[in-house]
Amino acid sequence: MATIQMKVSPEDLSHVPQGKERVPEPVIMTIFGASGDLTKRKLLPALYHLEQNGLLPSKFHIVGVARRPLGDEFAADMREGIVEFGGVESNDPKLDEFIKKVSYFALNFDDPGHYAALKAELDRLASENNIGNNRLFYLATSPEFFAGIVENLGAQQMAHPEQGHVGVVIEKPFGHDLDSARELNHQVNSVFDERQVFRIDHYLGKETVQNILVFRFANGIFEPIWNRNYIEHVQITAAETLGVEGRGPFYEKAGALRDVVQNHVMELLSFVAMEPPPSFEAESVRREKLKVWQAIPPIPILNAVRGQYGPGVVDGQRVPGYRDEERVDPNSGTETYAAVRLEIENWRWAGVPFYLRAGKRLKKRATEISIQFRQPPLLIFNRMASSGPCSDIQPNLLTIRIQPDEGISLRFGAKVPTSPEMAVCPVIMDFNYSAAFGKSSANGYERLLLDAMLGDQTLFAHRDGVETTWSLYTPILEAWANKVPEVFPNYFAGKWGPECADRLLERDGYTWRNNLGKPE
Numbered sequence: 001m002a003t004i005q006m007k008v009s010p011e012d013l014s015h016v017p018q019g020k021e022r023v024p025e026p027v028i029m030t031i032f033g034a035s036g037d038l039t040k041r042k043l044l045p046a047l048y049h050l051e052q053n054g055l056l057p058s059k060f061h062i063v064g065v066a067r068r069p070l071g072d073e074f075a076a077d078m079r080e081g082i083v084e085f086g087g088v089e090s091n092d093p094k095l096d097e098f099i100k101k102v103s104y105f106a107l108n109f110d111d112p113g114h115y116a117a118l119k120a121e122l123d124r125l126a127s128e129n130n131i132g133n134n135r136l137f138y139l140a141t142s143p144e145f146f147a148g149i150v151e152n153l154g155a156q157q158m159a160h161p162e163q164g165h166v167g168v169v170i171e172k173p174f175g176h177d178l179d180s181a182r183e184l185n186h187q188v189n190s191v192f193d194e195r196q197v198f199r200i201d202h203y204l205g206k207e208t209v210q211n212i213l214v215f216r217f218a219n220g221i222f223e224p225i226w227n228r229n230y231i232e233h234v235q236i237t238a239a240e241t242l243g244v245e246g247r248g249p250f251y252e253k254a255g256a257l258r259d260v261v262q263n264h265v266m267e268l269l270s271f272v273a274m275e276p277p278p279s280f281e282a283e284s285v286r287r288e289k290l291k292v293w294q295a296i297p298p299i300p301i302l303n304a305v306r307g308q309y310g311p312g313v314v315d316g317q318r319v320p321g322y323r324d325e326e327r328v329d330p331n332s333g334t335e336t337y338a339a340v341r342l343e344i345e346n347w348r349w350a351g352v353p354f355y356l357r358a359g360k361r362l363k364k365r366a367t368e369i370s371i372q373f374r375q376p377p378l379l380i381f382n383r384m385a386s387s388g389p390c391s392d393i394q395p396n397l398l399t400i401r402i403q404p405d406e407g408i409s410l411r412f413g414a415k416v417p418t419s420p421e422m423a424v425c426p427v428i429m430d431f432n433y434s435a436a437f438g439k440s441s442a443n444g445y446e447r448l449l450l451d452a453m454l455g456d457q458t459l460f461a462h463r464d465g466v467e468t469t470w471s472l473y474t475p476i477l478e479a480w481a482n483k484v485p486e487v488f489p490n491y492f493a494g495k496w497g498p499e500c501a502d503r504l505l506e507r508d509g510y511t512w513r514n515n516l517g518k519p520e
């Protein structure tokens with residue numbers, strides 16, 4: 001297939017503001033559950049990148065909190081994480097200075113007495129480093145501790161100091177179903193005001209996800225055709241080649257629908273489907289997203305399918321089936337793949353099917369959105385009798401590649417040169433992020449951590465949004481929990497998921513777009 005690459009001139013980039021005006025006020029960031037992987041692999045590398053870019057306040061301190069009695073080894077471990085996962089040179093001269101701002105505090109999450117000691121420690125660090133009363137609490141523990149931590153912070157008057165700003169960042173999963181999400185929201189909001197709460201979904205920190213809004217609302221030519229009159233259907237895929245990576249006990253309770261569809265995929269859907277907000281302010285953006293989710297009618301159970309991988313070959317390597325993964329029930333009924341068909345009942349989208357899918361151990365790692373446009377009302381050019389990509393006139397397809405190979409491509413038909421029959425062949429106009437702007441090392445957490453420190457909630461989930469998406473998926477999860485699938489495993493690792501997912505689209509005359517990634 002022919003492709004045309006678009007480039008952005010490097011001179012244009014030199015005028016882009018680098019965001020120095022967005023440096024937060026001095027703050028102590030306390031990470032609960034700091035001995036887990038997230039802190040070392042994502043949070044500390046992201047914080048260090050912010051430091052390198054001059055986006056952290058000079059008066060800043062990070063306190064890792066977990067149950068294990070760690071001392072200075074915590075800071076040393078974080079240093080290793082920054083080097084290994086942040087792509088930083090070990091002898092980077094600024095790194096040792098930064099690591100001096102990292103300390104550790106051992107705490108039993110459900111022991112109220114320990115929180116008084118934590119408060120005293122934070123006050124001591126604040127006065128020693130002249131930081132004042134601003135605090136950001138990051139909850140990266142196992143979710144069952146979220147409510148208790150919040151309650152204890154409240155009991156120690158750490159949520160509302162007399163002076164200074166306090167925020168709480170809460171990792172996903174935010175609840176397990178509608179009732180638990182409501183209860184957690186209630187517990188969190190009985191201690192913190194909603195404007196202090198940052199429910200994180202790292203997809204919203206991805207540049208390509210934010211770019212969906214820029215693509216739609218900073219360009220004049222797409223929005224007029226961004227509706228049911230021109231769009232036939234939309235597919236959103238979050239495909240991973242990885243398995244559960246040692247997270248068996250967590251994943252057994254989660255499954256693909258809870259782990260990825262209810263949050264990451266629904267965020268992508270809201271950005272594709274929302275109305276233009278009046279501004280890029282948190283309230284405006286969140287309101288429009290919520291309206292999308294609220295316009296989705298209950299999803300019939302027949303429009304949701306699940307799968308579980310058996311053994312297979314991924315990227316040339318033999319891999320075990322899900323039931324043979326470490327600490328997974330050998331008869332597990334947990335889905336490692338989920339797909340749904342839903343509709344959005346509003347003037348823009350009525351009648352346009354949206355197909356969403358997410359799965360582990362699939363053929364290729366790719367998160368993509370593809371928007372298939374309607375064909376012209378009359379096809380005046382001959383279809384060619386031959387086979388191959390030019391055998392049929394294909395509808396226009398806009399593909400937004402969230403990761404990897406980040407970019408956007410548009411497929412359209414072009415006349416095959418020298419063809420006297422006016423043969424039409426699809427060609428692709430492709431915008432590739434790294435070719436245009438250079439490779440970005442940002443992992444999504446940088447932007448979100450910075451925003452949380454600045455108190456900007458635009459890219460965080462709101463309580464109403466979380467409850468609305470859970471209300472859509474809880475009936476499906478309940479129906480699935482009540483009926484153990486007889487046919488699991490139903491797809492081989494390294495394939496594109498179970499056959500029942502293909503049938504979900506075949507009913508409407510479509511197929512999944514599996515030719516994902518950079519156009520060849």
Ligand code: BG6
Nearest residue numbers: 172202240242259260264367403
């Ligand atoms: C996490 C899920 O939220 O997102 C993981 O818990 C999943 O199971 C991950 O692998 C995917 O994130 P990314 O950024 O690699 O697409």
